[in-house]
Amino acid sequence: MSDHATQAGLAMHALTVQALNVQLGEREVLRQLSLQIPRGRWTAIVGPNGAGKSTLLRALAGMRASNQKQSGDVFLQGRKLADWNGRERAKALAWLGQNQPVSADMAVYDVVMLGRLPHQGWLAPASSADRQAVEQALKRTHAWDWRQRSIGQLSGGERQRVLLARALAVQASTLLMDEPLANLDPPHQTDWMLTARSLVQQGMTVVSVLHELSFALLADEIIVMQAGQVTHQGSCSDPASHAALEAVFEHRIQVRELDGLWLALPRLR
């Protein structure tokens, strides 16, 4: 393939991973992993504990642990992550991680405003576009009423909704989320899912690591991981994806349809 065709192929995808190896300390966590994440779709990453899902998501975001060695390439919109200007990358790629540290004294509004930093000039005050993005994000996650409270005073689920608002306030074209449903009650899990869907309808790319398999099956595409490798990638409605999911969890779960939705249920016998 010509360089031009390769470049066009890469640009078609939000993210492309080529032959990625990640070692954390002495442990080989990702091994020769290659995949492509389509633009404008919601992709869920699933797999057993320790499969390497969070490590993959962090690599997609260009984050490295202090004891990490890495080879292979990650491309964002056809360009190597390392070739992006930091501010432009921060505008293009938003991140919601697990247990993200936030100063407990900070007001909720200010926490969400941090999501606007890539859009702001050095020491420049927030613009009306920044304030509008923050308000919209806080209202979308039903956190607007707490805007003056300190984040340290919130429950785990309330805090998670504020951090989701911070990620939404970036207004990036790609949103990476690691276990976004952690601590959310069922109605807010549903709200999160509807938010993911509406972002995708607006053309955004959403990538989420999920343990809640019935929510993962509501995505467009599913990536199944095991022992540092991708064992399957396909549409969430494809029977081959359901088979891969059942297999990776040792047939301790089963995928069934109810009212047009795919559900992952425990297999008791």
Ligand SMILES: Nc1ncnc2c1ncn2[C@@H]1O[C@H](COP(=O)(O)OP(=O)(O)OP(=O)(O)O)[C@@H](O)[C@H]1O
């Ligand atoms: N900083 C680290 N140093 C050494 N090993 C690590 C480090 N972080 C994670 N690991 C190991 O890397 C492997 C993959 O971890 P990772 O967090 O990516 O898995 P995961 O699929 O997200 O798991 P879970 O579902 O439990 O969140 C695990 O075996 C874990 O013990």
